[in-house]
Amino acid sequence: MNDDDLTYRMTRPTPARPLTGLSLLLVEDSRFTCEALRLMCMRSGARIRRADSLRSARRHLSIYRPDCLMVDLGLPDGNGCDLIAELTDTAMRPPVLIAISGDQGLEAPALQAGANAFIPKPLQSLSVFQETILSFLPVNRHPTGPRMINEERINPDRLAYYDDLSHVVHMLDEDRDQTCSKLGYALQFLRGVAISADDTPVMDAVESLSQAIQGGQPAAPARANLAALLQQRMNALAVA
Structure with a gap:
């Protein structure tokens, strides 16, 4: 086997690694x-x-084109749909373009x-993940031979x-006067993170604060409850 044959085999998808050779750009906060x-x-x-x-993401895409x-869809400087729309019908559009969000209403x-x-969070x-990407790749990018569907569930560190929780606490500290525009993003970000981590109490606390703000009600109690819950979570994670 020469070097070219070895390189070819190392970059070809296999049943065990069906996306070998694929480059992916993830736009996620x-x-x-x-x-x-x-x-x-x-x-x-x-x-x-x-x-x-x-x-x-735009800076990355100006340099290279991922597969x-x-x-x-919820990013600190805008809506991911805007980037998707920008790329549609342009030479910069990657062959496979997938949206992800904890809000299934955005599909x-x-x-x-x-x-x-569209893949809803949590991404587990x-x-x-594999079958969604493969379904939009040409046949010559698929692994050959029989392949079992991998039912593994992914559990991040x-x-x-x-x-992520520390990032939210920092944003909330910057918004003590409750007028900072970061508050809306912080709650949106935390909602998605809590969905991904399957943390129902945090999701409920975010919803309570959001409802208080939207209803023009005093937000201090719900805000204090959320802050205390986040600190509790962080303390537990720090010693785990």
């Missing part, structure tokens, strides 16, 4: 979700890069903007959840 997708790519043979904002682009807008598919199923 949550470290917990990024860790889940990093593990999925590692299990699948794909290479992954990360952008944490629309601005960073697959996965875009979170229709994402598909209308031009996404090939390795088979859903909980320290990544700690990092």
Whole structure:
């Protein structure tokens, strides 16, 4: 076997690593979700890069064209649907473009903007990840021979959840006067993170604060409850 044969075999998809040779750009601000997708790519043979904002994603896409682009729809500097719409029908559009979100109501807008598919959070199923991407790749990018569907559930390192919660606490500290525009983004971000981590109490606390703000009611009690819950979670994760 010469070097060319070895390189060819190393970059060809296999039943065990069906996405070998695939490059993926993930546009996602949550470290917990990024860790889940990093593990999925590692299990699948794909290479992954990360952008944490629309601005960073546009910078990446100006330099190289990934095989697959996965875009979170709630980002710190805008809606992921805007990036999807920008890329549709342009030479910069990757062959596979997938939207992700904890809000399943955003599936229709994402598909209308031009996404090939929508995957709801939490992103835990390795088979859903692999099969969704493969369904939009040409046949010559598929592994040959029989392949069993991998039903493995991906469980990211909980320290990544700690990092996300710490980020929210920092944003809430910056918004003590409750007028900072970051509050809306912080709650949106935390809602998605809590969905990904299957943390129902945090989801409920976010919903209570959101309802108080939207209803024009005093938000201090709900805000204090959320802050205390986040600190409790972080303390538990720090010693786990």
